[in-house]
Amino acid sequence: MDAFGLALPFLRLLDAEAAHRATIAGLKLLPARTPEQDDPRLAVSAFGFDFPNPIGLAAGFDKDAEVPDAMLGFGFGFVEVGTLTPRAQPGNPRPRAFRLLEDRGVINRYGFNNEGHAPALARLEARRAPRHDGGIVGVNIGANKDADDRVADYVAGVKAFAHVARYFTINVSSPNTPGLRDLQEPEALSELLARVIEARDAARVRRPVLLKIAPDLTLDQLDGIVRVARARGVDGMIVSNTTISRPETLRSPLAAQGGGLSGAPLFTLSTSMLAQTYLRVDGRFPLVGAGGVDSADTALRKIEAGATLVQLYSALVYEGPGLVGRIKQGLLAALEREKTPLSALVGRKAAEIARG
Numbered sequence: 001m002d003a004f005g006l007a008l009p010f011l012r013l014l015d016a017e018a019a020h021r022a023t024i025a026g027l028k029l030l031p032a033r034t035p036e037q038d039d040p041r042l043a044v045s046a047f048g049f050d051f052p053n054p055i056g057l058a059a060g061f062d063k064d065a066e067v068p069d070a071m072l073g074f075g076f077g078f079v080e081v082g083t084l085t086p087r088a089q090p091g092n093p094r095p096r097a098f099r100l101l102e103d104r105g106v107i108n109r110y111g112f113n114n115e116g117h118a119p120a121l122a123r124l125e126a127r128r129a130p131r132h133d134g135g136i137v138g139v140n141i142g143a144n145k146d147a148d149d150r151v152a153d154y155v156a157g158v159k160a161f162a163h164v165a166r167y168f169t170i171n172v173s174s175p176n177t178p179g180l181r182d183l184q185e186p187e188a189l190s191e192l193l194a195r196v197i198e199a200r201d202a203a204r205v206r207r208p209v210l211l212k213i214a215p216d217l218t219l220d221q222l223d224g225i226v227r228v229a230r231a232r233g234v235d236g237m238i239v240s241n242t243t244i245s246r247p248e249t250l251r252s253p254l255a256a257q258g259g260g261l262s263g264a265p266l267f268t269l270s271t272s273m274l275a276q277t278y279l280r281v282d283g284r285f286p287l288v289g290a291g292g293v294d295s296a297d298t299a300l301r302k303i304e305a306g307a308t309l310v311q312l313y314s315a316l317v318y319e320g321p322g323l324v325g326r327i328k329q330g331l332l333a334a335l336e337r338e339k340t341p342l343s344a345l346v347g348r349k350a351a352e353i354a355r356g
Contacts, residue, residue, distance in 0.1 A: 278306025296330020
């Protein structure tokens with residue numbers, strides 16, 4: 001067991017946010033590690049990149065790009081940092097993160113707390129050494145809560161990080177910044193994507209642009225989002241962010257806390273939305289499945305629903321980083337049983353999952 005895993009019982013004695021900060025601090029002290037080489041059967045080609053495996057770290061864990069290489073060292077195929085806003089902001093008042101132990105879930109209402117572009121940019125520039133060429137690190141960008149022009153904040157993110165990000169995620173789906181999800185409406189989204197892609201295309205290096213959406217959309221809303229995403233030429237979508245809904249199955253007394261719910265209780269909703277998105281995208285671009293991935297079985301279900309890549313975060317609270325290796329071994333076992341390449345599993349049950 002690695003040091004992270006050994007520390008889990010002690011971290012759970014702290015409140016959720018304090019435990020998270022202690023984890024980041026500890027990871028910064030760990031010596032650099034090179035992950036074991038992945039089985040070639042797990043390799044994935046998407047967005048013009050060759051991923052060593054399809055398991056990624058979702059945004060929210062490493063908000064300020066403090067430990068991307070430490071997390072790659074645990075065997076993730078890619079890491080997404082952020083959400084980053086142009087100016088530093090404290091986020092919402094504490095407490096703002098809660099473990100739903102009985103449900104293996106997490107509720108957060110952080111509100112894009114981060115140090116702003118400049119510190120994260122300095123860290124990402126410092127890691128641009130030859131030994132990091134194989135590490136795919138994406139940057140999730142957002143808008144300051146008090147921005148006069150939120151679209152301009154996203155454009156600023158693209159301009160700032162174009163030379164260090166391997167891809168961008170446009171986060172318009174966090175429920176913790178008032179009015180942010182309004183940017184998912186077709187007219188607003190069309191303007192946002194037009195300006196972001198214009199900024200991307202003007203950069204020296206063309207970086208893929210991914211759009212991260214909420215799981216709480218109606219199918220009519222999803223139709224509009226996919227239509228705009230296809231028309232504007234995004235390179236992919238991430239499905240999904242946290243949910244503001246509360247399943248009736250929740251048992252934790254903290255379930256009534258406000259904020260976005262993630263972890264195991266999000267799995268069914270986010271996977272259904274993923275399948276619905278896959279059917280609408282019609283192969284125009286790849287999808288990343290996020291929300292409730294905590295095992296090889298749930299990762300495989302995301303792939304069968306239409307995900308080329310998957311992301312996780314909340315499960316680390318309960319399982320530690322050894323989960324990444326267990327998922328990869330489980331996927332290899334599934335490929336052995338199926339006698340098929342990983343790519344053949346993408347979307348094969350999307351229609352069934354979409355029907356519920």
